[in-house]
Amino acid sequence: MDIDVHKVAMLSRIRLTNDEAAELGPQLESILDYVDQLQQVDTEGVVETAHPHDAAMPLRVDVVTNGNRRDALQSSAPNTQSGLYVVPKVIE
Amino acid sequence: MSWETVIGLEVHVQINSKTKAFCGCSTTFGADPNTQTCPVCLGMPGQLPVLNTEAARKSALTGLAINGQINLESKFDRKNYFYPDLPKGYQITQFPVPIVEFGHLDIPVPDGIKRIGITRIHMEEDAGKSMHEGLDGVSHIDLNRSGVPLMEIVSEPDMRCADEAVAYLKQLHQLVRFLNVSGADMEKGQFRCDANVSVRRFGEPLGTRAELKNLNSFRFIKQAIEYEVARQIELIEDGGEVVQETRLYDSVKGESRSMRSKEEAHDYRYFPEPDLPPLRISQQELDAIRAGMPELPGALRARFETEFGLSSYDADVLTQTRELAVWYESLVAAHPADPKRCANWMANELLGRLKESGLNISSSPVSALRLAGLLDRIADNTISGKIAKDVLDAMMASGDHADAIIESKGLKQVSDSGAIDDMIVKVMADNPQQLEQFRAGKDKLMGFFVGQVMKASKGQANPAMVNQRLNKLLKG
Numbered sequence: 001m002d003i004d005v006h007k008v009a010m011l012s013r014i015r016l017t018n019d020e021a022a023e024l025g026p027q028l029e030s031i032l033d034y035v036d037q038l039q040q041v042d043t044e045g046v047v048e049t050a051h052p053h054d055a056a057m058p059l060r061v062d063v064v065t066n067g068n069r070r071d072a073l074q075s076s077a078p079n080t081q082s083g084l085y086v087v088p089k090v091i092e
Numbered sequence: 093m094s095w096e097t098v099i100g101l102e103v104h105v106q107i108n109s110k111t112k113a114f115c116g117c118s119t120t121f122g123a124d125p126n127t128q129t130c131p132v133c134l135g136m137p138g139q140l141p142v143l144n145t146e147a148a149r150k151s152a153l154t155g156l157a158i159n160g161q162i163n164l165e166s167k168f169d170r171k172n173y174f175y176p177d178l179p180k181g182y183q184i185t186q187f188p189v190p191i192v193e194f195g196h197l198d199i200p201v202p203d204g205i206k207r208i209g210i211t212r213i214h215m216e217e218d219a220g221k222s223m224h225e226g227l228d229g230v231s232h233i234d235l236n237r238s239g240v241p242l243m244e245i246v247s248e249p250d251m252r253c254a255d256e257a258v259a260y261l262k263q264l265h266q267l268v269r270f271l272n273v274s275g276a277d278m279e280k281g282q283f284r285c286d287a288n289v290s291v292r293r294f295g296e297p298l299g300t301r302a303e304l305k306n307l308n309s310f311r312f313i314k315q316a317i318e319y320e321v322a323r324q325i326e327l328i329e330d331g332g333e334v335v336q337e338t339r340l341y342d343s344v345k346g347e348s349r350s351m352r353s354k355e356e357a358h359d360y361r362y363f364p365e366p367d368l369p370p371l372r373i374s375q376q377e378l379d380a381i382r383a384g385m386p387e388l389p390g391a392l393r394a395r396f397e398t399e400f401g402l403s404s405y406d407a408d409v410l411t412q413t414r415e416l417a418v419w420y421e422s423l424v425a426a427h428p429a430d431p432k433r434c435a436n437w438m439a440n441e442l443l444g445r446l447k448e449s450g451l452n453i454s455s456s457p458v459s460a461l462r463l464a465g466l467l468d469r470i471a472d473n474t475i476s477g478k479i480a481k482d483v484l485d486a487m488m489a490s491g492d493h494a495d496a497i498i499e500s501k502g503l504k505q506v507s508d509s510g511a512i513d514d515m516i517v518k519v520m521a522d523n524p525q526q527l528e529q530f531r532a533g534k535d536k537l538m539g540f541f542v543g544q545v546m547k548a549s550k551g552q553a554n555p556a557m558v559n560q561r562l563n564k565l566l567k568g
Contacts, residue, residue: 011172011359011361013174050165050167050189050364050369050370051364051366051368051369051370053369055369056369056370056371056372057143057368057369057370057371057372058142059142059143059144059145059148060111060116060142060143060144060145061145062109062110062111062144062145062146063110063111063116064110064111064116064117064118065111065116066115066116066117066118066128066129066130068124068127068128069129069130070124070126070127070129073126073129073130073131073134074126081232082125083124083125083126083127083234084125084126084223084232084233084234085126085176085232085233085234085235086230086231086232086233087176087230087231087232087233088229088230088231089224089227089229089230089231090175090176090222090224090231
């Protein structure tokens, strides 16, 4: 098992130092080795588990229950302007 | 060497529920930014999604309408990517087991009907909106749209030219509006299309495809696909290779550009959504959804042709939307004697006037009942068809009854043979030369005399009667 720790970190938007990557690499690999073992189990005829609880989804009626709580919800945002969240420029 | 184009379409249809997919926030369009959000659609920690019944029901209804298989148990998954308009860092969607699979839509093509396969319909949530224009170094984010329910409708790569792609989209657009599952307003982003386009030499396996994003009008879709096909053929003929990439069509410049970002950006690392158990729909629930299915455009069109004797053109025009069809049927109910006259007046006269005034059938100042009242006056010869057009203009302006306008403007048709004879005698006296020529055998002048008499009567003379009296009097 060969894992590119830096790629995984990039996908997760986690910045890693080379030392951290060197430490995490073997740990992630041991997880994948374990998954590999699971893969070897014969699951022929076993229904796939969609969810650990054998529950069907409860549904919600289509009625508006939430009002405008913008001020409260934006109070923890680092930067807003005229009700909009302001973030570093993201256009590609 | 001839080339074949292969097109598959992915359409995002915004479901017109009152609330978002997984929380009780309103979906009203155009609200002040971020006033329709809550901890669930903002992705705050510890919040749990609960699926909206209407999103599930409308997706299943759409699946039934395309003759798809409805999966009585479907699952939700997380699609992971980072973008500021996606506050959770993942989108809840359906990956391996969507609610609908294996459907199809029949589209009109020049030589008949073509069946386009629909691979799947899955439910997912929309992202928020990012704004960049006029901003320096920052973007602005409005999350009112975050969590609004979508259906993504994915076709098979069954279309072979831009016109077929547009025909498919129009058919789908009409269908979702008939089903009342979406407003499908393209300008509001409620019906958005991505096209996967590739070319191949006839008989060869599929070529590499490019994905065209953000096609937001039928016209641009056609232009963008045609541009892309030409680009790929030229590339290959010049010895190049098409790369799999996402391209953005610029409708102003009429060309597309690559949005190629690093391959990793498309590594979505799907996994099952642990916060949502499987969605189960019972057979009884599905039967109830099926029972609520309205008459679909194709069936309605066929019925209008057989039941009312309409031309396929008129039937098509009057079934473009459910509102039009309902309006036409109430018009026929009020003027049952002549469904074809109803169709002519609605399709040609009323819709034309509405369009000119920037109105539609729902905002028509003339109701079906009032238009029927006007058609009744044509049927009983109170006015001619020509005068009726003027009356309709007046009805559009004032909203009055046809009878009130006919009365107040004195537009009643003149069917009194004595009065018509008087007009004819005067026209004959005023045009001695034409009369002489006519009597010398120039039959074509009959039209001239009819015109003169109609003019003298300000269009109010009964045309049949004018013809009949002229025939008598002109011969002397």
